[in-house]
Amino acid sequence: AQSVTQLGSHVSVSEGALVLLRCNYSSSVPPYLFWYVQYPNQGLQLLLKYTSAATLVKGINGFEAEFKKSETSFHLTKPSAHMSDAAEYFCAVSENNNDMRFGAGTRLTVKP
Amino acid sequence: DTGVSQDPRHKITKRGQNVTFRCDPISEHNRLYWYRQTLGQGPEFLTYFQNEAQLEKSRLLSDRFSAERPKGSFSTLEIQRTEQGDSAMYLCASSLVGDTTALGYGYTFGSGTRLTVV
Numbered sequence: 001a002q003s004v005t006q007l008g009s010h011v012s013v014s015e016g017a018l019v020l021l022r023c024n025y026s027s028s029v030p031p032y033l034f035w036y037v038q039y040p041n042q043g044l045q046l047l048l049k050y051t052s053a054a055t056l057v058k059g060i061n062g063f064e065a066e067f068k069k070s071e072t073s074f075h076l077t078k079p080s081a082h083m084s085d086a087a088e089y090f091c092a093v094s095e096n097n098n099d100m101r102f103g104a105g106t107r108l109t110v111k112p
Numbered sequence: 113d114t115g116v117s118q119d120p121r122h123k124i125t126k127r128g129q130n131v132t133f134r135c136d137p138i139s140e141h142n143r144l145y146w147y148r149q150t151l152g153q154g155p156e157f158l159t160y161f162q163n164e165a166q167l168e169k170s171r172l173l174s175d176r177f178s179a180e181r182p183k184g185s186f187s188t189l190e191i192q193r194t195e196q197g198d199s200a201m202y203l204c205a206s207s208l209v210g211d212t213t214a215l216g217y218g219y220t221f222g223s224g225t226r227l228t229v230v
Contacts, residue, residue, distance in 0.1 A: 009152075034218055043116070043203060043221035044155070090154050099145065099168060100219065102154030 002027045002095045006103035014111045019063075019078040021106045023091030026072065032094040033074040035065055037087045038105075044090060050074060061085070086110045116222035118204050124228045125194055132190045133225045137206030144187050145219060146179055147203040148172065155203055161187060162209070194229045201226050 007022040025031055032051050036044040048059025055067040065076045074091060091103045117136040125131050137144045142163055147155035158177070159169045163184035173179075176194075181187040191198055205219035 004154075036221075041223075041226075043118075043223045044205075044219075045221070046218045049218045092154075099157045099160055101157065102147075105152070105154050 002031065002093045002101050004091050004093050004101060004103035006089075006091050006106050008106055009104065010107045010109070012109040012111060013081045015083055016080050019076070019081045019085065019108065021076040021089050021091075021108065023065075023074045023076065023103060024072050025074060025091070025093045027093055027095050029095050033065075033067060034092040034094070034100065035059065035063070035074075035076050036090045036092060036102075037061075038090065039087050047076070047089075081108075081110045083110050083112065116204055116206050116220050118202075118222035118225050120225055121223065122226045122228075124230060127194055127196060127229055129194055130190065130192045131194055131227065132188055133202055133204075133227075134186060134188050135204030135222060136186045137204070138208075138220055139185070141206035141208045141220070142184075143207045143209050144181055145205045145207075146187070146189050147205065149201040149203055149224070150199075158189075191227075194227075196229045199227055199229045 003026045005024045034049045035047040038044045047063050048057045050057050050067045058064045063078045088105045088107050090105045092100045094100045119134045145160040146158040149155045157170050158173050159179050161181040164181050176192045179189045201224045203224045205221045207219045
């Protein structure tokens with residue numbers, strides 16, 4: 001069965017520093033992988049997705065993620081954090097496009 | 113089209129009462145999903161529709177929960193005899209299966225309905 005593990009429920013970085021949010025997945029078939037961002041009291045917004053094309057995926061707001069099959073990982077990165085990046089980030093996996101399973105989320109705090 | 117709309121945004125109800133939420137998906141999307149999100153957790157899958165057919169239900173969806181999408185457009189999620197454990201954010205999402213554009217295989221979420229059972 002598909003599942004996602006997000007390492008670190010809370011990550012804190014300084015403004016301008018590298019952002020690295022970790023996601024490992026489990027799937028019995030080649031998966032679709034996603035990162036979503038959620039701001040307080042709002043729904044989830046798609047940042048980027050992997051659908052078996054290029055392994056390095058670029059998304060909105062300067063974020064990107066790399067699919068590494070050998071490590072079953074799909075970590076999210078951004079070279080330079082901005083205050084507006086502070087939010088909850090969710091990694092998700094879908095095996096068959098019928099439903100999506102989410103990780104528990106990582107709360108990103110950006111310090112000035 | 114302004115995206116996925118959910119109504120109401122907030123609902124406070126007394127334990128034992130019935131509540132109904134509505135979701136209006138993006139009009140051309142054929143898939144509609146319901147998720148539940150509790151504080152500090154990721155969204156948990158409840159059920160999904162392809163057009164008007166309900167194709168999968170999670171074991172989280174007890175017999176007190178029912179969802180409908182009668183004409184393949186909007187959907188309703190009803191919770192009967194609410195319990196305090198039902199307090200959560202209920203998220204609706206839609207997608208277009210087979211869409212190979214940039215948003216293909218990704219969902220568009222609504223802002224959610226926050227339910228508080230007192």
